Amino acid sequence: MLILLPPSEGKTAPSDGEPVDVGSLALPGLNKTRERLLDVLSRLKFPGALKYLDVGPGLLAEAQRNLTLREAPAAPAHEVYTGVLYEHLGLGAFADTDRVLIASALWGFVRPSDRIPAYRLSMGATLPRIPSLPALWRDPLRKAVPDEGLIVDMRSGAYTAAWKPKAATLVGVRAFENGKTISHMVKATRGDVARILLSGDPVETPEDVASAVRAAGHEVELSGSGRSWTVDVLK
Template identity: 45%
Template sequence: MLVLLPPSEGKAASGRGAPLEPESLSLPGLAAARAAVLDELVELCAGDEDKAREVLGLSEGLRGEVAKNAGLRTAGARPAGEIYTGVLYDALGLASLDAAARERAARSLLVFSGLWGAVRVTDRIPSYRCSMGVRLPGLGPLGTYWRAPMASVLPEAAGDGLVLDLRSAAYAAAWKPKGEVAGRTATVRVLHAPTRKVVSHFNKATKGRMVRALLTAGVAPEDPAELAGALRDLGYEVEVRAPGRAGQAWALDVLVTEVH
């Protein structure tokens, strides 16, 4: 199973670890594209601070993020699973998983990123600020820029197993599973059961807890139908919508009664 996650907007500090080693990152087929985005981002942030803040969509209170980006090559690096924070990652709780579940997380979790394309939670990266919605002057919209590199690398990363796609729309734009990969891909919505409305904050928390439950239980569903069954066994109320035609992903609705 391959689980596709969005990053978090907020990130932990880089710390004092050794700096980034780009060649050590997973998915080496993305190396050239990563280098181009890193070069562009560092150059932008080392120049006119106000321009960089405008391009990155940062408020005055986040001005310090520009200097952080300018120093990415020498900043300390930590495992991506420690860098990404926020509601989903708090609910996922990677640090508190047992050893077996952490190994499963290292194999199965893939975090999408405007800067790195996609990384494993064990990949060591510095803290940064660059969402997939950014339009860098020399590269254009990152969601569009990443499509070709991702299309050449992600199908192999997906292998022949289930793909659980929990990304937000901006990050889903960078790679859309196609063909037979789409047929074994499941997307997830979290709905408030009484109203059938999509929930916001609790959406992220539910997805984090759901992934944690799958990792802890050690289940390995091979297709979306098996995934729905596994989630029901773990106590979730799940409705399944099969693809309307070939090349479409399955859709799972997880129903919750509490929205907090």
């Protein structure tokens, strides 16, 4: 089983530590694209570059971190990524797992233990001479990311457009409250489901995923067939 997580918009900037060593990150086949993006981000001119990053003036200081990412302090990804999903998951307890990859517009994917700096870049950004980050990442990710076995995909939006498994059995996770989806609740539920799956015995099938979540006390509906399945958690 492999769990794909989204990044968080908010990140905790490390206060000290050695800078990122791109060569040490998981999936070294992505390093050429990582280096290209680091170069582009280091040359941005502010405040005009805010339009490329699709953020407002209130995030200027955070966005300007992109200028010095090669020299900035780095920390394990499980410490840098924050937000509702990560609060419910408690990824630090699984820091050394090889069953998790975290999607990133800058790094492609990283492991929880990979050391990275805080950065500001979403997959929907349009950088100079790079109008589409999903398109930029599509081929490198296709070549580098394992596409086999069972993949529980908790990404959304442009991150799924950057890479979609073709051969693996894919399980998506949704959450509903009174028949409606609520973004905050979906993130929390995905964090809970990831924690359940990482804490228990290995799962191999969509039915195993649904059974594990159900055994943890959640009401679950499983739908799908073949290589495409969805686990709906009902509140």
